[in-house]
Amino acid sequence: MLLIRCPYCEEERPELEFRNAGEAHIARSADIAGESDDDFEKFFFIRSNPKGIIYERWRHMHGCARFFNAVRDTVSDKFLMTYKAGEPKPAKLPGASK
Amino acid sequence: MAKTATRKTVAAAPSAERRAALAGQELSATGVRLAVLPPAERISLRAPEASVAALAKALGVTLPRKPKTSASKAGRTALWLGPDEWLIIDEAGKDPLADCAEVTALHSAVGISHRNIAISVTGPAAAAAVNSGCPQDLSLDAFPMGAASRTILGKVEIVLLRTAEDAFRVECWRSFSDYVFTFLSEATRDAAA
Numbered sequence: 001m002l003l004i005r006c007p008y009c010e011e012e013r014p015e016l017e018f019r020n021a022g023e024a025h026i027a028r029s030a031d032i033a034g035e036s037d038d039d040f041e042k043f044f045f046i047r048s049n050p051k052g053i054i055y056e057r058w059r060h061m062h063g064c065a066r067f068f069n070a071v072r073d074t075v076s077d078k079f080l081m082t083y084k085a086g087e088p089k090p091a092k093l094p095g096a097s098k
Numbered sequence: 099m100a101k102t103a104t105r106k107t108v109a110a111a112p113s114a115e116r117r118a119a120l121a122g123q124e125l126s127a128t129g130v131r132l133a134v135l136p137p138a139e140r141i142s143l144r145a146p147e148a149s150v151a152a153l154a155k156a157l158g159v160t161l162p163r164k165p166k167t168s169a170s171k172a173g174r175t176a177l178w179l180g181p182d183e184w185l186i187i188d189e190a191g192k193d194p195l196a197d198c199a200e201v202t203a204l205h206s207a208v209g210i211s212h213r214n215i216a217i218s219v220t221g222p223a224a225a226a227a228v229n230s231g232c233p234q235d236l237s238l239d240a241f242p243m244g245a246a247s248r249t250i251l252g253k254v255e256i257v258l259l260r261t262a263e264d265a266f267r268v269e270c271w272r273s274f275s276d277y278v279f280t281f282l283s284e285a286t287r288d289a290a291a
């Protein structure tokens with residue numbers, strides 16, 4: 001079982017307590033009605049789906065119930081780090097080569 | 099006048115009969131004992147940092163700020179569930195909802211007394227019994243006495259509180275209580291074996 005560090009509970013907890021909540025850092029337009037169909041499609045449907053590092057929202061559903069962000073490698077399924085919701089995308093990743 | 103009369107009628111009417119789920123059920127095996135605990139008053143409390151002091155004063159119990167901890171005083175326990183969320187359990191028959199009602203500071207207090215059922219798991223194999231369905235580390239280092247957490251047991255969500263080195267209080271939703279008690283019964287037999 002994976003252990004995922006919850007930034008609110010401040011410890012690693014079993015994955016069964018968590019839910020994935022899709023890609024992180026997708027900003028909703030302040031003027032959503034003014035968006036073109038193409039821009040709305042990009043915002044609503046298009047996700048990066050990378051092979052490698054992905055920034056995701058996770059929720060500690062059966063713990064503190066809070067949403068937070070995580071950086072995960074989709075190849076190894078390893079969590080590189082987690083951080084609180086609202087915090088900016090980390091500039092440097094632990095153990096990353098660049 | 100009319101208002102007073104109405105109020106009197108309401109107060110005099112018998113309240114709905116409380117039928118506790120699984121009332122009084124028990125199970126004993128080597129090393130573990132399960133017991134459905136008597137009804138208690140409970141609230142779900144949400145409050146920002148600025149309101150915590152006033153609420154703690156009104157409730158008469160500290161609202162812990164540290165994850166996975168609880169505080170207890172005079173039959174009332176406050177369990178940290180999230181950064182601004184607590185479960186208050188009162189076993190002394192006093193209503194914590196009424197205490198919160200006197201607080202003007204911003205907060206949300208919801209009465210959930212009847213929503214939950216509490217089951218105690220006690221004995222030297224108590225941690226093993228709970229661990230058969232709960233993935234958390236229940237060693238005394240990671241989950242000491244007084245530790246509290248929302249977590250899962252098998253397929254359902256529970257709130258787990260360690261009341262002693264070899265005793266846990268499992269809080270689950272009433273409609274899940276059959277499942278939880280049966281699950282723990284099987285776990286108890288396994289843990290005893």
Ligand SMILES: [Zn+2]
Nearest residue numbers: 006009060064
């Ligand atoms: Zn958490």
